[in-house]
Amino acid sequence: MPRTVVIMSGGIDSTTLLYELIAAGHIVKALSVNYGQRHCRELEAAAHLCTTLAIEHQQIELSATRELFGGNSLMDFAAPIPAGEYSATTMPQTTVPNRNMLLLSLAIGWAISIDYEGVAFGAHAGTTVTYPDCRPEFAAAMHQAALLCDWQPIAVLAPFVTWTKGDVVRRGASLGVPFEWTWSCYQGRERHCGICGTCIDRRRAFIAAGVPDPTDYES
């Protein structure tokens, strides 16, 4: 059975990815990275989900990257989180530069050190704009690099890379993903704010999928 490290944020996409790979017969471990996010609600969600699945969950603290990558609202505590849906203007404000390459490099390094054959990440197409490092051609390039970075080739899996978030929710529903335990909101409050870019994406994905949204939104 393939052994795969899953990059796990605690959101809908990476949680559905975890369920998808388990359903496909993979042996999995999960990796979450604190790269200096404003809050840790999503990491708590990831830990809770892994505990319920009895999956090893490694968390790594890399908030020192904040010194390098300051200036976006996910990491700079002084910058406001933009409200409303993503656009080409607001998306860079919530983007950690080169985040997926950094996460993949750590996951691949861990896979090498524990003798796993692959890593997986939950990249998918955006509803309005797709993050550059979620595009199929980026995932393919990283797969090539991962085949060469060590004597042992590592595969980079991105099974949702051509899907919309609605497609991911539909698949998650069929796999029994407990969406109510996943966390998307950029605000770190008790409940999802309902109005930041990622909350809007979350709401629309459930509507697009025709799946009841169990999320408790503030508004």
Next chain:
Amino acid sequence: MPRTVVIMSGGIDSTTLLYELIAAGHIVKALSVNYGQRHCRELEAAAHLCTTLAIEHQQIELSATRELFGGNSLMDFAAPIPAGEYSATTMPQTTVPNRNMLLLSLAIGWAISIDYEGVAFGAHAGTTVTYPDCRPEFAAAMHQAALLCDWQPIAVLAPFVTWTKGDVVRRGASLGVPFEWTWSCYQGRERHCGICGTCIDRRRAFIAAGVPDPTDYES
């Protein structure tokens, strides 16, 4: 003029790379990463060299990666450092898994955030064995990924990737690199030990290049 982030360890290769790019007209900043090495002698060397060149030098503390990548002698303080020249057996013991992808991901992220066009690393061919993530095909794959990881393409430069370390020393000598300020040894003592794999590589490179070795070795 191209603006380039140089991954700087404080050793011969990355120091020569810095001099090479400056000579070629690049505007440069240097990035050093503490990913949990046994000692910081090489980071001190990097800082000193950048100060003398009046180059901005960013250091980032990522020693938390030790939790993920334990078990090799560069990072695991309980593991012995193998003496003698590198071989296919001892090299993995001194390898941080997927180190160059991790370093490149950070350098690329920084380049994006400061609007630089490229990153450079000092990969070159080994005398006996080449690290897998120093091979030309790995550098080419990372270049492809870096062109795609953001809206702004980033170039990955590895001008020494087909050179031997002797070739690097020869070029460094012609560029006036102060080799006596560079640090290679895996031991973190006052002087280079002279007998670990990287000291042996260092000594041989000067001999191969026909350049006087200014290093103060213990033995």
